[in-house]
Amino acid sequence: MSGGVLILGAGGQVGRATAAVLRRQGRAVTGLTRGDLDITDESALDEVFRRVRPATVINAAAFTAVDRAEAQPWRAEAVNGLAPGLIGASARRHGAALIHLSTDYVFDGEKGAPYVEADTAAPVSVYGRSKLAGEAAVLRSGAAGVILRTSWLLSAGGFVGAILSRARSGEVLRVVGDQKGRPTLVDDLAQALAALAHETLPQAAEVYHYAGATDATWFELADALVDEWSGRTGAARPVMTGVTAASWNAPARRPSDSRLDSGRIAADFGLLGRDWREGVPELVEAWLNKEPDQ
Numbered sequence: 152m153s154g155g156v157l158i159l160g161a162g163g164q165v166g167r168a169t170a171a172v173l174r175r176q177g178r179a180v181t182g183l184t185r186g187d188l189d190i191t192d193e194s195a196l197d198e199v200f201r202r203v204r205p206a207t208v209i210n211a212a213a214f215t216a217v218d219r220a221e222a223q224p225w226r227a228e229a230v231n232g233l234a235p236g237l238i239g240a241s242a243r244r245h246g247a248a249l250i251h252l253s254t255d256y257v258f259d260g261e262k263g264a265p266y267v268e269a270d271t272a273a274p275v276s277v278y279g280r281s282k283l284a285g286e287a288a289v290l291r292s293g294a295a296g297v298i299l300r301t302s303w304l305l306s307a308g309g310f311v312g313a314i315l316s317r318a319r320s321g322e323v324l325r326v327v328g329d330q331k332g333r334p335t336l337v338d339d340l341a342q343a344l345a346a347l348a349h350e351t352l353p354q355a356a357e358v359y360h361y362a363g364a365t366d367a368t369w370f371e372l373a374d375a376l377v378d379e380w381s382g383r384t385g386a387a388r389p390v391m392t393g394v395t396a397a398s399w400n401a402p403a404r405r406p407s408d409s410r411l412d413s414g415r416i417a418a419d420f421g422l423l424g425r426d427w428r429e430g431v432p433e434l435v436e437a438w439l440n441k442e443p444d445q
């Protein structure tokens with residue numbers, strides 16, 4: 152496949168959704184899962200670029216288990232920190248543009264306003280530090296393209312699935328109310344990535360922010376999900392309690408306010424994430440379809 156899009160991490164939530172959008176658009180796509188290609192394997196990577204000859208590569212592969220990364224920093228460093236530099240170098244050698252995904256967790260959350268691309272990153276977790284190292288590695292590689300920071304991705308799994316499963320089991324839901332961000336619908340992000348893959352991207356990679364249009368705390372998000380689920384199924388609404396991040400006591404620290412400002416990508420590429428509330432019905436529906444015993 153010469154001239155198409157190569158997706159690394161095609162088994163993950165972003166990789167799967169993006170491959171589906173590109174296929175619906177009739178574009179040539181090669182999606183590789185971890186089983187097909189380990190992105191830390193330099194020679195295997197180069198061989199893939201030689202064989203596939205993509206015009207654009209989207210790196211959606213990462214070690215995303217924020218808490219587990221605290222106990223396995225070497226794994227986060229290899230996959231999130233070092234491998235993006237190998238991908239960037241291969242992309243440069245083979246004339247492909249790279250779209251590399253990064254995160255709001257590169258910030259410490261102390262700004263008190265949405266972060267723009269020029270703000271200083273100061274991660275507070277192993278995951279955040281490894282992702283920032285990955286950004287630096289891409290910039291050093293000399294690849295053309297975009298480093299796209301996004302945040303709080305919503306699909307039927309992850310936080311959404313965890314909250315709805317607990318709601319269904321009738322547990323009292325304890326949810327953190329003092330962390331703020333901009334939830335982003337995975338389907339919106341996939342559309343944005345597919346659109347970027349059509350564009351001429353900067354010759355030296357640049358950072359862009361892409362997130363949903365509106366703010367939330369984890370508690371507000373859980374509350375809206377549970378409301379929709381209860382309204383749709385007629386099931387009783389579980390009791391919900393707002394808790395502090397400190398009392399949640401997770402292994403990894405998270406920024407208390409990691410809202411991303413997406414003004415630059417809107418101005419340069421016309422890309423805008425939706426208000427996450429618009430996506431709540433489709434998220435609950437997707438979860439109910441995955442969990443048919445409800």
Ligand SMILES: NC(=O)C1=CN([C@@H]2O[C@H](COP(=O)(O)OP(=O)(O)OC[C@H]3O[C@@H](n4cnc5c(N)ncnc54)[C@H](OP(=O)(O)O)[C@@H]3O)[C@@H](O)[C@H]2O)C=CC1
Nearest residue numbers: 160162163164165185189190212213215252254301303304
């Ligand atoms: N999820 C979120 O809320 C956010 C995610 N991001 C970023 O977006 C990107 C995509 O995230 P998302 O789709 O949610 O993540 P997922 O965890 O759903 O998918 C990541 C994929 O990468 C694969 N992977 C892990 N290690 C390797 C490796 N060594 N070689 C090849 N593949 C590997 C995983 O495979 P396996 O499952 O087998 O380990 C998994 O399929 C990441 O860069 C992430 O940092 C940014 C902000 C928010």
Ligand SMILES: Cc1cn([C@H]2C[C@H](O)[C@@H](COP(=O)(O)OP(=O)(O)O[C@H]3O[C@@H](C)C(=O)[C@@H](O)[C@H]3O)O2)c(=O)[nH]c1=O
Nearest residue numbers: 215217254255256301302303304310313325326327369
């Ligand atoms: C499941 C659950 C989580 N929480 C809290 C814990 C934590 O503070 C917050 C989010 O928890 P999670 O572990 O689901 O989400 P987390 O892994 O922190 O999500 C992050 O993932 C990485 C990959 C990113 O890049 C970030 O943008 C962000 O989306 O919600 C509750 O309060 N109650 C709950 O029932």
